[in-house]
Amino acid sequence: MTKLTTTVKATAVSIALAFASASSQAVEVLNLDNNGVKTKVSIGGYAKVDIRHVEGDIAYQDYWIGNFPGNQAVETSHTGFNVKESRVNVKVQHGDVSAFVEMDFYGGGGNEVVSNSSNPRLRHYIIKYKNWTAGQTWTTFMPLHALPETLDFGGPHVGEVFIRQTQLRFDYGNWQFAIENPETNGDGDIGAPSSAVGVTGTNADKDENTPDLIARYNHNADWGQLSVGALVRKVDQGGLDETAAALNIAGKINTFGKDDFRFQVTLGEAGRYVAAGMTPDIVTDPSDQQVKVEETTAYAVSYRHFWTESLRSTVFYGAATTDTLDRERSHWGVNLMSNLTPQLSTGVEFGNYEIADKGIESINSNYLQLSAKYSF
Template sequence: MFNKKKLLLATGLLAMAGSASAGYEIKLSDNDTITFGGYLKLDARYVDGNINSITNDYWVGAGTVGDISRTSFRATESRINTKYVHGDVTGFIEMDLHGGGGNEIVSNSSNPRLRHAFIKYKNILVGQTWSTFVNTSALAEAADFGGTLNASAFIRQGQVRYTQGNFQVSVENPESDKGDPSQDSMPDVIAKYTFKGDWGNVSVAGLARQLNTVGGNSESAFGYGIAGKINTVGKDDFRFQFHGGETGRYVGVVAARDLVGEEVEETTSFSVAYRHFWSDDVRSTAFFGKTTTEVADSDRRHWGVNIFKNYTKELSFGFEVGNFESADQNADSDYVQFSAKYVL
């Protein structure tokens, strides 16, 4: 029996090497399957202006002000994942190459980075994955990784989540960004309800946290979010997000921080994106996102327009032009980006 399973796995791996389907599932037994997936992606990017994102690769709502004229080629968004299903139990792990650690002189090597690692049993999920606060369907399709990251709910972390129908509630990893995380003894609590139908989906989420300042104070923080994807004409769709309150690190990556000194930051963020299909294999998205804060008085914006073409079901090429801006610093940069993506 053991040799039979080994032969089946080897046969599946050989089929993976010569196949181009989206995801490769290997049936180990009547109750056990293992699936391999991910994609390979190259991004060629040129940025010109007077602010550079702190990642160098995509805009996260903050950067260094100063002249920039930079061309880069990178494949670090590429990722691999594995899913193992045994009856009611699912295990999933995914890694990409945004971990850094390489250099551009010789090898352009890059360290693997954990994205997801979770176990799901019936209605319970434990592990690291997208925060319950996030509605991934509301993210814009973009060549620039994630699109309007400066104004989107975009966070993955360890959590325990319970799902009942369209309702989800979770306790998640606490972190007092720009505060004293050594005193973070209370987990973040998040609840979300998603309305779904043939028309698309809209989610309403709320979060409650305890933040600890560097001065030794404990502050309560509450935030909310409304996000969704609405189907419009044909295959087109409209995606949106609106967030308010003390959302801090949950929205905009580093466009807003949890704490500014001893004060909890108050944030307002919104993003919109419209995707239009010119044909079955050609599509474009126009997007815009903005985050403003009260305490730090920051104003971070990003817009872009792109076009993608699928040459096969798995292979696509894209081109995007856009601008990201720190209006409060009177700084902005234009960018153009080309991408090639092959989905496993």
């Protein structure tokens, strides 16, 4: 006999793929028991409103990554309002099989004159079966547990591994192994589809035939979490035929009460995997005009302190440097956040983004951000 139960209730759901936090609230909209095989459908996400003021020599962005907006200093004093970080996800669980899809609104479109429209953007779309994960989600090289709690979308990107892409992953105890979508950035290809049928023509690198290989070990204990990840990939573009490798070490250490210290360090030829937008995978050395695989050193640290059960602050710093192009960029911030209800949080954050690349007199911009987020 088929038993159908439809409920609308808030339920705590652990979703390791959720951004920045390992848990979120969700609304279970369907619970079907068919001869002992359960099917559950839940809807989750959050609505987030940001008010952000940026002032300094670096042009305004809704959030800092590792790039140089406009590639020139711009005297800036700009206030922006947006809800584009807000997101909606759906999870379907049927026995050992589940699917998860999530979208936010950073897909472009619209303007601030009349409609302020924002197109949906695919973040995650995965299938999970027992120890297997297939689909688009965070790279296995990315340590989610090391991301700080921030209002700026993603925190100090410049010091973090931060990429989503399609992959096939296998979990074995504390180990994770994955093959992931290959993409070499810096040879004129930006990895963007040229038509409705996907990446075609000149947008498809003719030599990208080897998936990126990633292995990661995760250790969990009463004192916190620690992970070590290794990345190996083929760089067969721009006249090169090389193997690039990188290492990431990250952790979240419980300290006093509910406080924690988080860190990550990335060394090697991580390229597009780290410090988003800071450097391409391959670059031309200005000293000899030779094409080379760029090396990047990046790190991020943060400390979160709870003043009360819900009132808390995070202070964070992230930075990265490159070897060939001699780029140096950093981002720091401090915030104060509180939960008005278990689902509704508000906060204020002050921080600074600085660029000190070779040949550029150090420039920076300060930012002040107010945010409210309702999780469901």
